[in-house]
Amino acid sequence: MAEDLIRMEKINKFYGRIHALRDVNLTVRTHEVVGLLGDNGAGKSTLIKVLSGAVPLTSGNILIKGRKVELKSTADAIANGIETIFQDSALVPQLSIARNLFLGREPIKGGSFLNRLDQDAMNASARELLKRVGITKDIPPETPIAALSGGERQAVAIARAMQFDSELIILDEPTNNLGVAETQGVLRFVREARDTGHSCIFIAHNIHHVFQVVDRIIVMRGGRVVADDIDPKHTTIEQVERIITGEELLHAITA
Ligand SMILES: Nc1ncnc2c1ncn2[C@@H]1O[C@H](COP(=O)(O)OP(=O)(O)OP(=O)(O)O)[C@@H](O)[C@H]1O
Numbered sequence: 001m002a003e004d005l006i007r008m009e010k011i012n013k014f015y016g017r018i019h020a021l022r023d024v025n026l027t028v029r030t031h032e033v034v035g036l037l038g039d040n041g042a043g044k045s046t047l048i049k050v051l052s053g054a055v056p057l058t059s060g061n062i063l064i065k066g067r068k069v070e071l072k073s074t075a076d077a078i079a080n081g082i083e084t085i086f087q088d089s090a091l092v093p094q095l096s097i098a099r100n101l102f103l104g105r106e107p108i109k110g111g112s113f114l115n116r117l118d119q120d121a122m123n124a125s126a127r128e129l130l131k132r133v134g135i136t137k138d139i140p141p142e143t144p145i146a147a148l149s150g151g152e153r154q155a156v157a158i159a160r161a162m163q164f165d166s167e168l169i170i171l172d173e174p175t176n177n178l179g180v181a182e183t184q185g186v187l188r189f190v191r192e193a194r195d196t197g198h199s200c201i202f203i204a205h206n207i208h209h210v211f212q213v214v215d216r217i218i219v220m221r222g223g224r225v226v227a228d229d230i231d232p233k234h235t236t237i238e239q240v241e242r243i244i245t246g247e248e249l250l251h252a253i254t255a
Helices: 042-049 073-081 097-102 118-134 149-165 182-196 207-213 237-243
Strands: 004-015 017-029 033-037 059-064 068-069 084-087 170-173 199-203 216-221 223-230
Touching: 004 042, 017 042, 017 199, 017 223, 033 042, 033 182, 042 084, 042 170, 042 199, 073 084, 084 149, 097 118, 097 149, 118 149, 118 170, 149 170, 149 182, 182 199, 182 207, 207 237, 216 237, 223 237
Parallel strands: 033 199, 033 216, 084 170, 170 199
Antiparallel strands: 004 017, 004 059, 059 068, 216 223
16 A cells, blocks of 8 residues: 655645635645645645645644655755646746756756856756657757647646656646647656656646546545545546535545
């Protein structure tokens, strides 16, 4: 049985008087893709922002492999192996694929008095990574991000997370605004990430996309987790829709 990678325990978040997260418990195991679903305002983004260090929690604990951590910034989360790909992904459009893959962590060559970016090393790694996430089209690593399609950008963002061996990759609406083929590409990258040992949290409004790729589904409503162990192989999309809207409560309320 896979071990727990992440445990969030009794997480509460207030934005002023708005109680956005209410005693939320969430577990992500190693080598697992979890789908996080819920209607607008359910608390998904807030939960992910807490886990990625982007917003502080009001109360509760976060444990990584059983060790309590404090995630005060996104840098803290990255240092703890958690990489988040937000909707408006943090890639820099003007810079090349290779530069974006290494942004902030560029390899340096030349010793102490001649520090400069090792462009060749970056390009070689970039080619390798693009192949790994399934971009088989010959896109040179020097290509600026601005010249890529939405799906290709998501692929670069996922490759970036895989590159630094993040144990948990969080994808916030990665298939938003993508065409059919591009969506399939992103779903393939997610599977590839899992098959190479990463865990993922996948947030999407499109339940069909979630069903194609996740091992387990968690549903939030009104700031709470209302179901956390939905097996997409044994549940229909319609049942999950009813849990999201509150018409059906198949599973025990966990919070
Ligand atoms: N920065 C903020 N300041 C005040 N309230 C906020 C802030 N961010 C979110 N909220 C509120 O917290 C609650 C949860 O919002 P959140 O964005 O986490 O939901 P969501 O499930 O991600 O929704 P969506 O699918 O629309 O992105 C909502 O009531 C929202 O209005």
